[in-house]
Amino acid sequence: MDNARRVRSIAAPQGNAAMDHVFIEGLEIEALIGIYDWERRVRQTLVFDLEMAFDNRVPAASDDIAHTLDYKAVSTRIREYVAQSGFGLVETLAERVAEIVLAEFPVQRLRLKLSKPGAVRGARAVGVMIERTRAA
């Protein structure tokens, strides 16, 4: 059986069934972020974790990087955007990054966690987690 037939012969998840993901964990980027005066003058480290729904059976069958959701390409694009951003709220930045990933990569649905380590005394990190789906 050729690769394409083998891929088609594996049942795809239906409805809300579990799906494959490509993930990025602990992507650290220095950025201007925050609502206080001092935060407008210094860069702070932000940490991104992403889970992106993607059918990994096709690249698994071809062993071809061109068929993947390339986590390096996604990471590079996020770094490029975040490094030049300057929002007040982590909510705004998380939303913009989610929009970019859904618009520019073959991702149907994603979960994104944006952490701001050391922003609150006594907490290892604070931040937001969002889940977004590409508009039909």
Ligand SMILES: Nc1nc2c(c(=O)[nH]1)N=C([C@H](O)[C@@H](O)CO)CN2
């Ligand atoms: N939900 C949020 N709460 C807070 C934010 C934020 O972006 N979203 N930001 C701050 C300050 O910038 C803080 O990080 C400085 O320590 C406070 N609360």
